[in-house]
Amino acid sequence: MAGEQVSQLKRKVMLAGAKPFWEEQLKRLFVKESWEFFTAAADVEPIREMLRIYNIPVIIYVWPAERQATERLDALQRLADILALGYEYGIESVYFVSTAAAVKSEDAARAADGMGMVAEEAVLAWSKWALIPVTIIRLPEVYGPDSGPGDGLVARTLYASLKNIALPRMDDETSPRDFLYSADAVYGIYRAVARQCQGKILNLGTGKGLAAGDFASWMKNVTELPSIDEGTARFQSFPYVQPVLETRTAQQELGWRLKYGRLEGLKQTWDYIQAKVEADNLAAHSQAKRVKWRQWRDRLIPYVENALGAALMTGIAYLQHGTTINPQTQLDVNFVYIGTMGLLYGKRHSFIAMAASTLIFVGAALARGGELVSLIYVPENILHVTAYLFTAALTGYFADARRFEREAVAWQKQQADERQAFMRGLYEDNLAVKDKLYRQIVNSDDSIGRLYRIIKRLDSVEPENIFNQAAAVTAEILNVEHIAIYVVGTDGHYLRQKIRMGDLASRQPRSLRVADYAYLQDLLQEQTIFVNRELVKDTPDLAAPIVHQGTVIAVLAIYGMSFEQWSLYEQNLLSITTRLISASMARAYRYEQEVQEKRFVAGTRILQADEFRKIIRELQERRKLQGDLPVAVLKVDMAGMDYEKLDARLGRMIRNEDFVGVGNDGVYILLPEADGNVTAMVQARLANADVRTHVCEAVG
Incomplete structure (x- = not known):
């Protein structure tokens, strides 16, 4: 209890x-x-x-x-x-x-x-x-x-060194692990x-x-094996650094x-591995000897048994006063001997037994006083030896027949296994074809699976990344090539191009004045998809609003659509896509508000170093996506200024699309879509605000 x-x-x-x-x-x-x-x-x-x-x-x-x-x-x-x-x-x-x-x-x-x-x-x-x-x-x-030979680099090295085989090679010889x-x-x-x-x-x-x-060196201090640091006996490389x-x-x-400590632990590991390898070698050597002896034993046993049988028959003939025929049963015991060898081991050993029985029979007759020549001419003796031969052939045949039958069964099983493997191969090929057809169906243009995989890329909390993915997702879903996304300014009177894809989008103006385009006025007010049914020049074929909290924050415009794409189906796809983009953008804005303190230097709109690196990566992705994206990099001279003063002086000096952030060696301003003239103009404007800058090739 x-x-x-x-x-x-x-x-x-x-x-x-x-x-x-x-x-x-x-x-x-x-x-x-x-x-x-x-x-x-x-x-x-x-x-x-x-x-x-x-x-x-x-x-x-x-x-x-x-x-x-x-x-x-x-x-x-x-x-x-x-x-x-x-x-x-x-x-x-x-x-x-x-x-x-x-x-x-x-x-x-x-x-x-x-x-x-x-x-x-x-x-x-x-x-x-x-x-x-x-x-x-x-x-x-x-x-x-x-530990075994596959349990990590230390074990692999120690086992390889002990067995005198090639050692692993490290890719990086300077970084630690x-x-x-x-x-x-x-x-x-x-x-x-x-x-x-x-x-x-x-x-x-x-x-x-x-x-x-x-x-x-650590390995060599304990093992004292010269092969540890040999550079010539190395094989496949692996990433050493962790x-x-x-x-x-x-x-x-x-x-x-x-x-x-490392040396103490390695010594204990080395002692264990040495003992284990030695024990494994002894076990392997013992096993090899057992296998070899078993093979010799299996080969010798039939001959030994045959010899013992011959000796037994000789003894029986001696006890029966020089005859192999038992006087009570009138049975020649040599037939039992020959039949046993034939049934157990086949024709080879049955004929050996037949030869031994013939020698015993002749020897017994000679021992009784007979002569070899006279024995040959006695018909009963010839018939007796012939009976030996018949018994050996008959019993050996049965044993060999059974052996052939077992081999045939094994061969049939092998053939059946091969046929099964062949049928399984056909089944797997058919299964692969079925899976391929299934993927073709699932990946068709209007399949839910395909749309889900495409739209899943919008699952992000970085607004810059969402703008990048929005263009790529729209291009893939609607199968179009020319897309531009315009961001609505804070005053709502101007739209500035955020991202573009395709030649037609590249030809569009970088900023749009809402008052100059009737379709933009209707789109911003009604928040519905615009379709260019009148084929108005310098107007997108389709345009859709991206809405956040009831306000249009961006406009997605599509150019150069083919005639087949002018359908209600395409408009519905665009409507669904922009709603999903809007939902992702809303989630990103909420996230940005929640992590405002972590994203920016306290009390300013200057991005922290990690967040600034994210913006740089997103601009690099945007450049890959749209082919060209001039970005000017200005490094700020912070002499006599702190972050709060810089933020106050910048004020309205830079655009909403520009970024200010902390790099490794200072504060930088990124100006997307800025050529040499624009960069010089911005520098002059900043100089008027007592912010001195100089152009850099990249963020340091």
Whole structure:
């Protein structure tokens, strides 16, 4: 009874996801601390039963460290299944063990493990929806005992060095990569779970990375193998660099500290790998000897049995006073010997037995006083030997027939397997054709799937990006080439061209005065689609308003439409598209208002450095989209000014389409659609406001 009470007091945790080499170490630590430790099965149903029966409150999900695409897709699906089961059975917390490669370093275009980054975002999004706290624990490469040849760079290098095979080659020999001993990693995970650290992002690691050269020296200090730093015996390259993450948060939240130094941990890992390789070699050598001996045994056993049978028959003939025929049964025991060999091993051994029986028969006759010549001329002796031959042939035939039958069955099975493989190939080809036809249907011009995939690009919170995507989306949905988007000015009297696509759009004026165009007056007032039915010159074929909070903020104009596109269907598509653009723009404006303080320097309209870089990227994308986009870059002389003074002096000196932001080495002004004359005019206007600038090639 007391044992049951103690068992009920035990806390419970389940490990799911990938199977790391340090799983047993983690299990031993939890069990030592009086936890009940469960390991998730491969299938979903056993996991469901485990959660239902044992009421497990904590799940540790391990993301696979290696970056195989198929494994990552399976891991995402398995992660979704585990989270769904956890929500269904009321788990209390999730600890997602990720990899440092899921973090994008400052000098990288993207994270080394993009799928890992997606998995982290998915887990955090699920946490907000399910209201279940999730803690992300990021690990660098983990090394230590129990590791196999594929468990990270350290294990691969040590195994390769020990087996005297080619070593991995690093792409970047200067940037760092962190390594953490498995005991420290396991202890950090345990501390996070035991202390119920929830809703945090914890980075475990040494905080100090090793460049490729330092890594080689680290290996060589322990292994003392000359092949560690040989440059001639290297094979396929791999991305060595991974972000080295700060561990301050983990140390403060968990009281976690490194227990093992790099050299100590590597020595223990090296000792384990040496012992394991030696044991594997002994086992492989022993297995090879067993296989070789088994082959010799299988070959020798029939001959040994045949020899023993011949010796037995000789003994029986001796005991029967020089005859092989039993006096009571009148049966020649050699027939049993020949038949047994024939039925067991086929014609070869039956004929060997027949020859041995003939020698025994002749020898027995000679022992009784007969002569060899006289034996040949006795018909009974000739018939007796002939009976031996017939028995050997008959029994050997039956044995060989059975063997041929087994081989025929095996051949038929092989043929059936080949036919099945062929039919499966046909099935998969048909399935591929079906999928291709399905994709053609789904990707047809008016399919919901195609429209969804196109419009999904509007899912952004950056107004500049939405303008870029609006033109591309409209061009793809309506199958048109010439599009211009005009932004309505603050006073509502002028429209300025924001983006353009195609030659016809490039020929349009960069700004429009509303009073000069009747269609613009009607469009801004009625907020409906304009159709150029009268074919008025210098007027778009179709134009639609982009509306925000009941006010037209931009106009989307289409030029050069073919005759077939002048239909109500195209107008409806344009109407739906502009509504979606308006919805995306409204979401972006709301987001911009909410993050106003983060986007701009406090109290000014000067963009922060990160936001300013986003604007630069969007302008680069716009240049790719429309082919030409002159952008003037002015660097501001900040001598005697701070950000507030600069913002006050700029006032109305620049357009709404211009951007002011903080670069790496100062404040810059970006002037889209500005040639040399416009740039000089703006500089003169700014100089009048006591803002000195000079033209730069790019933002520094």
